[in-house]
Amino acid sequence: MSLDIHTHAFHPKIANKVLAQLEGHYRIHPTGTGTVEDLLPRLHKAGINHxxxxxxxxxxxxxxxxxxxxxxxxxxxxxxxxxxxxxxGYAQWEKELDRLERNGIKGLKIHPDFQGFSMTDKRLAPIYEAIGTRFVIMLHVGDNKPPEENASSPQKVAELIKNFPFLTVIAAHFGGYHHWEYVCEHLAGKNVYLDTSSSLFTIPQDLLEAIFNTHPRERILFGSDYPLFDPKDEIQLLAQRLHLKDSEIQDLLTNGEALLDL
Incomplete structure (x- = not known):
C-alpha cells in the first residue's frame, strides 16, 4: 500500500484554465495535464496505489x-x-459537511490564499468545531508574502492547532511554502502532519534537513502536488536530497494510510 497525499485533478472543461492560473501564480510550469486520465498512469509508474x-x-x-x-x-x-x-461565505456549510460525510469524503482542503480568507478567520471557528474528528484537513501553508501579510503561515497553523487541538491537520509544503525558516520554531514536534509537496525543487538544503530531522518521521507524508510535479520524479528527488533508503521512502508513502483508513 502507498499513498500520494497531495494531488489535484480537474474537470476537463476547466483543467487548462486552472493550470494557467497556477503557472501564473507560482511561476512553475505544470508537468501534467491536471486530468484523472493523466494522473492515474503517473501514479502507476511511481508504484503508488492511492x-x-x-x-x-x-x-x-x-x-x-x-x-x-x-x-x-x-x-x-x-x-x-x-x-x-x-x-x-457559503451559508449552508453545516449541511454540506453532512453531505460530504454521508458520501464517504474523509478530508477537506483549505487554501486560504486562493479562497480569500485568513486561516484563523473568526468565521471559520464554528466550521472547525463542526469538522472535529470527522474529516482530515489539508491546509495550504505559505506563499511569497511575509508571514504577517500571508493568509496562511506556520505561525497561523500553530495558532490553529492550539485553539482546536482535536483537529487532524496536514500542513502542506513541508509546513510552509517559502516559510520554511519558521517551521522548526512553530510546527516541529507539534500535533500536525507535514507533507513534502511543492518544496523539493527550491527549499534550501539546511532547512530541508532541519525540518526532516526535527519533526516526527511518522508525521511526514509524501505528496507530489501533481499536476505541478510528477509523483515518480518527486520520490526520486526526495530520496536523493535526503539520502533516504528504499525502506525510508516506503515509510513516508504509507504514513498516511491510517489517516484515511486505507
Missing part, C-alpha cells in the same frame, strides 16, 4: 459543484480519495 485529490472553492457558489466533482471522482476511481471543500 492518491488524495484536492480542490478548493475560491467562491461560495463553487462549493457545491466542486464537491459534486470530488464525490463523482472518488466513486468512479477507487484509487482516488477525494477531499471536499468548504467556504465560510
Amino acid at each position: 492518491a488524495a485529490v484536492h480542490s478548493a472553492a475560491t467562491k461560495p457558489d463553487q462549493v457545491i459543484p466542486a464537491n459534486n466533482w470530488a464525490m463523482a471522482m472518488q466513486k468512479n476511481h477507487p484509487q482516488l480519495i477525494s477531499f471536499g471543500t468548504i467556504h465560510p
